[in-house]
Amino acid sequence: MLVVRFLGSSRRSLLEACLVEIRIRGRSLTGHLGGLPRELTSLDLSATQVQGNTLALANLTQLKSLILTSTNLTGDLKPLTALTQLKHLQLSSTWVTGDLEPLRAFPQLRNLVLGHTQVTGDLEPLRALPHLRYLKLCYSQVNGDLEPLKALAHLRNLFLAHTHVTGDLSPLRGLTQLGSLNLGHTQVAGDLEPFRALRQLAILYLTHTQVTGHLEPLRALTALRTIHLGHTQVTGDLEPLRAFTSLRRLHLQDTQVKFDIEFLTKFPNLEKVDLSSTHVRGRLSASWRGKLRKLHSLDLSGSHVEFLPSGTELRDKLYTMDESQQLLPSLVTLDVSDCPLNGPVEDFLLPLKASWHLARLLAKRANLSGRLPDIACVNEAYIDDFLSPNRCSLPLSQSLQSLDLSGNRITEVEALNIEAYVSRVSLAENPPITFARGFLQNALKKDLQLDLRGTLLTNTDEISSLFSTGALKTTPHPTSINASGGYACHDVISSSLRVNPHLFWPAGLCGCMEGYQGKGIQCRLCGRGFYNEAFNSSTCRACPDNSTSAKGTTSADGCQCNVGRMSADASGKEACQCEAGAHAKTAACSTWIVPLEAQSKLQSLRCLQPDEERCNSSASSSDLGCADGYEGPLCVACSEGYRSHSNRCIKCTMASGDTRPAAAGAFVTILVVSALLAGTFLWRSRATDRAPADAAPATQGVLKALLLAQGPVLLQLFQLWGVLLALSTRRVQGGGGSSAGFWEQEYVQWLQLTAKGFRDALSLECTYGRRAQSLSAFASPCVPLLLLALCMPLEALQHGAGVNWALKLLTALFIGGASSCTALLSCRHVDGGGEPLQEHAFRVALPLVRCDARGGEAAWAPRSWKVSMGPKSWFRALPLSLANWPRTFQRCQRTF
Structure with missing residues (x-):
């Protein structure tokens, strides 16, 4: 404007x-x-x-x-x-x-x-x-x-x-000209007493306030047309409002008022009533006929209203086509959700079928039960006091736009001939329902918005035909998954139908997921030794031979081979096959593998102990099946970056890589201390020889002499202990046991005073790799013999000195040298399970060298080595020690 x-x-x-x-x-x-x-x-x-x-x-x-x-x-x-x-x-x-x-x-x-x-x-x-x-x-x-x-x-x-x-309402007492008052959603409090004199008040809004008390102070306010006291603490009944003939809107939701809903008929001009979540009660009766003709909205949800008419009033007096005597002729919205209707749904709809304006009808969770009749027809009902056997095209079918009967106990549905342009019907969360034949098809043709979520349908044949004829379609992929039930479901593609696939048509829309077997939603886990890698497969497939799996395995990859590894065979199927150079026997995959080159004939061999660490093929990153850090036949050798430790291979960064200088220093310190002790004992022994013969030996001197005499014997006992430990471990490994050796075995081996012990003590493998292993294998038997050979020129220069030192070397180095020589010359001919290695036999000290190999490292240990430098060479040195034996025996006698 x-x-x-x-x-x-x-x-x-x-x-x-x-x-x-x-x-x-x-x-x-x-x-x-x-x-x-x-x-x-x-x-x-x-x-x-x-x-x-x-x-x-x-x-x-x-x-x-x-x-x-x-x-x-x-x-x-x-x-x-x-x-x-x-x-x-x-x-x-x-x-x-x-x-x-x-x-x-x-x-x-x-x-x-x-x-x-x-x-x-x-x-x-x-x-x-x-x-x-x-x-x-x-x-x-x-x-x-x-x-x-x-x-x-x-x-x-x-x-x-x-x-x-904030505050109370008392300051409003004198505002006698007040016609409209809206204090909703504030913190005002108090009772309604200050309004007693406000005779001109027509609109009263006090919703969501702290107002309390009865409605008695409003008795004289007959000009009130709108009362909003919802969500307050008012109590009592409507008796003080009896004379409010102009009242149009009454909102008392979520209050403590308590009365019979029949009292509402005292207000002829009521248009909208909200009594939800109150203590009102009552039901429809004959007194409602022709009353509340302007009422278009009635909300009784969550109250104590029974609503359903009873007795003869149901048939004889409520249903009429006379508009002046009709029941709630202007009603547009009725909500009785969460009310204890407790009766047949047919009795609930019958009094309302003559409503020309009722568009929204809600009765959720009202304990309605039985059969839902066709709302367009009535059978054997009194119409205008005359019994009518059958009558259709009733007004409700033309006005109703939304019908919500979810959460009830409806079990059967007849045709819903709803003619409204936009119609919504909800039968969600009901027990299994049987629809009249053709109901679903007609609903889809009329584009009826039908909500069946949470409801199981029994018309599976009709549903199946809807999909086969193309009236309904499914999504190309599953859209919902029930992890606990083990199934997944496709959804229905429809603009009007809302369903839960597993309840609507479980046999056609749902299927068992991978790792399960069954049909529809009846799924169970695949058992041990079985798997299922396909969706909606009724049975599980057995794992390939010589393999097993946990429950619920989803593919053949989940099957763990008892022998070999899972791979595709010649036909393309998954099967447990041994690696190149292996042959399937009867043992666990993690303990049966020979990582050699491919052979025309496969043979499976058991690893040596600890087999779970050496040959864990499931955790292996190599193509041969050895665990990380192991290599060679039967996985007995340590890979680059690893060193041996108590029959195991440990990573150098985790081992002694950082402690080699300290270990070397400790070893040098021990040598120096040993030399000083030897020199001291030698000097004291000479001093003792020079002492008078009749002098009494001192206690300290006796103990030192005893230690010098018995020390070599104790050293040999420890060396023999190390040999026995190694033999016992090999014996257990050869018999298929599970021994992993003793933790102190490595330290006892050091006392054998071999090059191999020196290598392990200083972690030389971490620095020099395989060269350290090869050099120590050759040096361990050769160095003692070389030292003995040096004693011969010493004997020629000084009579008795060479023999003396030879005996000392024999005492300290004989056991270690002999065992090292035996390890270098001997071969392992059986695996950890006692099976023969045949052509795959390898040298114990050089596991990467086969016994029948020629050239390379194998050339350093020819058969002539056994004759010229083998164990017999050690026994040839024994007579040299006999020349000095009487003197040694005399020392022992003096000591004891």
Whole structure:
């Protein structure tokens, strides 16, 4: 609307006239406030795009009406204090801020609308507005109590909903001209007693407040047309409202009121009633006929209402085509959800079938049961007091748009001939339902919005035909998975049908997932030794021969071979096959593998102990089946970056790589200390020889002599212990046991004083790799013989010295040298299970060298080595020690 009014005489030109009023509403007007004439008395730019600050209005001192609702006005009210003649101030839905203190400058103000703004502060400045009649501050930030409103004796409309006002209602006692009151969603409290004298009150909104008490103080307020007391603490019944013949809206939801719903018939002009979640009770009866003819919405959900008529009233008096005697003829919405209807659904619908306007009918979780009849027809019912055997095309079928009967106990459904343009029917969360034949097909043709979620259907044949004819289609892939049940389901592609696939048609829409077997939703895990890698497969497949699996295995890859590894055979099928150079026997895959080159004939051999660590093929990253850190035949050798430790291969970073300097230092220290002790003992023994023969031996001297005499014997005992440990371990390995050796075995082996022990002590494999293993294998038997050979020139130079040192070397190095020589010359001919290795036999000290190999490292140990430098060479040195034996025996006698 565009109104521009000028003030001036007819004799003066229009240019000389004074612009006094601007009213432009709801237009696409833009621009900034400013440059407005001072003579303006009325400015209305509501619902436009103008913007500006309240400072632009400070010079309009003649303004009596300022309406800038729904504009982009900013600033606070302080610049408006010069507008002392203001009577109407409406700035709702703007960006105005600040408190209400500037309002004291407007003593003539009658209408104040600041809703949906950011104004703050309490209501105290309103005391200075004695002529105020209309006050609306909804959805603002004002606070405080209602005490300042006592002075507003002429106030007729008070709207403070959704603000922060508090306090009780007593300040409103004297506002006798009040016609509308809305304090909803505030913190006001108290009972309704202050309203007793407000005889002109027509609209009362106190929803979501702390109001308490009975409705008795409202008895005299017969002008009330709207009562909103929902979500309060009011109690009692409606007896005080009996005379409210003008009452149109009654909202008492979630209160403590308690009465019979038949009392509602006392209010002939009721249009909307909300008694949800209350203690009201009652049911339909004959007294409802012709009453509440204007009622279009009735919400009784969550109350104690039984609602269903009973006895003869069900048939004889409720159903009529006479509009003046009809039951709730204008009803559009009825909600009795969560009410204890406790009866047949047919009895619930029968009194409503003559409703011409009922569009929304809700009875969720109302304990309705039985058969859902066709709402378009009635059988053997009294119509206008006459018994009608059959009548169809009833009004309800033409008006009903939404029917919600979810969560009941309906078991059978007849044809729902709903003729409304948009129709929704919910039968969700009911027990198994049987539909009349053709029902689903007709529902799809009419595009009926049908909700069957949570309901099992028994019409499986009809459902199957709908999919076979293309009336319904499924999604190409499963859309829902039930992990606990082991099945997945395709969904139904439909714009009108809402179902749970596993309840709608489990046989056709659902199937067992991988790792399960069965049909539809009846699935169970595949047993041990079986797998299923296909969706919707009724049976599980057995794992390939010589393999097993855990329950619920989903593919052949999950089958663990007892022998060999899973791979495709010549026909392309998965099968357990041994690696190249292996032959299937009867043992676990992790302990039977020979990592050699491919052979025409495969043979499977058992690893040596600890086999679970050496040959864990399932955890192997190599092609030969050895675990990380192991290689060679029977996985007995350590790979690069690993060193041997108690018959195991450990990573150098985890082993002694960082401790080699310390170990070397310790070894050198031991040698130095041993040399010093030997020199001391040698010097003391010579001193003893020079001592008088009749001198009594000292205790310290006796102990030292005993230690020097028995020390070599103790050393040999420890060396023999190491040999026995190695033999026992090999014996267990050869018999298929599971021994892994003793933890102290490596340290005892060091006492054999061999090159192999020196290698392990200093972790030389971490530095020199396989070269350290080969050199130690050859050096261990050769170094002692070389040292013995050096004693011969010493004997030639000094008689007895060479033999003396030879005996000492024999004592310290004989056991270690002999065992090392035996290991170098001997071959392993059987695996860990006692099976012969045949042509795969390998040398014990050089596991990467076959016994029948020629050239390379094998050339260093020819058969002539056994004759010239073998164990017999050690026994040839024994006679040399006999020449010094009497002297040694005499020392032992003196010692003991």
